[in-house]
Amino acid sequence: MGINRKIRVLVVFLGIFFSQNISAQIFELPAQETWRLTLIGQTGGFREVVGASIDPAGNVYIVDRDANMVYRLDRNAFVQNSIGGYGWGNHEFDRPTDVWAENGIDVFVADYGNHRVQRYDRRLSYVATLQTRNTGFEIEQFGYPVSIAMNRQGDLYVIDEENLRIVSFGGVDRHRKTFGGMDAGRFRISSPRKIEIYADDLVAVRDSNRLLFFDQFGSPYREFSSRILSRYKDFTIVDDYIFLLRDNTIDIYRGELRHPIERINLLPYISDDKNIKRIAASNNRLVLMSDDNVWVFLLLR
Numbered sequence: 001m002g003i004n005r006k007i008r009v010l011v012v013f014l015g016i017f018f019s020q021n022i023s024a025q026i027f028e029l030p031a032q033e034t035w036r037l038t039l040i041g042q043t044g045g046f047r048e049v050v051g052a053s054i055d056p057a058g059n060v061y062i063v064d065r066d067a068n069m070v071y072r073l074d075r076n077a078f079v080q081n082s083i084g085g086y087g088w089g090n091h092e093f094d095r096p097t098d099v100w101a102e103n104g105i106d107v108f109v110a111d112y113g114n115h116r117v118q119r120y121d122r123r124l125s126y127v128a129t130l131q132t133r134n135t136g137f138e139i140e141q142f143g144y145p146v147s148i149a150m151n152r153q154g155d156l157y158v159i160d161e162e163n164l165r166i167v168s169f170g171g172v173d174r175h176r177k178t179f180g181g182m183d184a185g186r187f188r189i190s191s192p193r194k195i196e197i198y199a200d201d202l203v204a205v206r207d208s209n210r211l212l213f214f215d216q217f218g219s220p221y222r223e224f225s226s227r228i229l230s231r232y233k234d235f236t237i238v239d240d241y242i243f244l245l246r247d248n249t250i251d252i253y254r255g256e257l258r259h260p261i262e263r264i265n266l267l268p269y270i271s272d273d274k275n276i277k278r279i280a281a282s283n284n285r286l287v288l289m290s291d292d293n294v295w296v297f298l299l300l301r
Contacts, residue, residue, distance in 0.1 A: 034262060035241075035252060037286060038298040039269050041077025049294060051110075051147075052280040052287040053101040055122060060287055060296055061101045063109065068093040070109055072124055077296040083124045088114050090126040098147045098194075102282045106172075108156065110145040117145055117158060119172065130156075130173050140175035142167045147194045151201040151216055159192045159205065166195065166205065168218065179218030180205065187212055187220040199240035206235055211242075211257070224257045236281045238299070245279040245288075248272050270295060 048066035055061070058075030069084035070093070083091040094113025101107040106127070107120040116131035132141045143162025150156050155176060156169045165181035166189070180189045191208040198204045201216040209229040213222040232244040232251070242253045244260075248267050251260035270276060270288065278289040286299040 035264060035299065035301050037264060037269065038300070040075070040285075040296045040298055042293060042295050043073060043077050043079060044293040046071075046292045046294065048291050049289040050096075050278065051098040052278070052289060052294065053099045053107075054280065054282045054285040054287065055101045056104040056283045058283065058285055059101070059122070060285065060294070061099045061107055062289075062294055063096045063099045065095050065097060065112075068096065070096065070099060070107075070120075070124065072122075073294070073296065077294070081124060083120075090118070090129070091124075093118075097145070100148050100150055103150065106150075108148050108150070110148045110158070112144050112146065112161075115143055115145070117148060117156070128173070130158075130169065132167070132175075133162075137175070139178050140167060140169075146192060149195045149197050149203070151197050151203075153201065153216070155216060157195055157197075157203055159189075159195050161192065164189055164192070166192075166203070166214070166218070177218040179214060180212070184220065187214070187223065194235065196235070196237045198237050204235075204237055204242075211235070226257055228257055233276075234278045236279045236286075238281050243279060243281060243286075245276065247276070250279065269297070 046064045048064055049062055050065045051063040053061050060073040062071040068086045069082055071082040072080045074080050085092050093111050096109050097112045098110040109118045111118050115133040116129050118129055119127040121127055133143050135141060142158050142160035145158045146161040147159045156172055158167045160167055165178055167178050168176045170176040189205060189207045193206040196204045202221055203214045205212045211224040215221050232246055234245045236243045240254060244251045250264040252262040254261050274290050276288050276290055280287045281299055284299055286297045288295045
């Protein structure tokens, strides 16, 4: 074999060898992080924070259940104003459990003990009350609203803890659909905790250790039932990503609840004795909550 042919064979062999090994190394590389947090600010002095929502301007609305208060924080996490105190007036509450403010126009508060959903403008001025417990139409009634969410079409979804179902309203106060109740088969809710809107306006409900999905009209769509969910304290949704909160980490899933595609360590931001219990995210912000403190982050991908 001539020297030139030997060289050509060697070059081809080395090319194949290195291409195979480089390819193997590429596929063995860990997935790159796609989400990152930047701490904006922290606010404390609350008694029992149970919910938060962020508007497009970066304002954060906080519900303190034990104090019967709703607070508006500015984009730097400073308290701007608040409403509340125990009672049944238009600016009073009885154990409020959730807040939704993602469209930048409305602020809805689930006023649990008063059996109603209160509607305010973005400065927390009263607008209207949604209360159906004592109406003559059983299908539209809700008793104890534990969590609320609104989709892009303006449909409001209310988890009714009294009747264990979800009641939806179009145009805020016009009954649209009731679902997830006794006639929902395996999609019947039994211990609902929280409702959020997933990609394509799917409705996601945390029900004990299940995550149930319905389409926007209330038809069953998908169920994630796994012991994995028992490890997590709370969840929130950003587009089609599911953020699940553990003690000191946030695990991010997409598509299936098998293996997280990413894990965010919270210890660089929050000490491990703070007992973070809840999470909320929207409009490029993420909020973490203990009973008495709130941390606001810029959320980037």
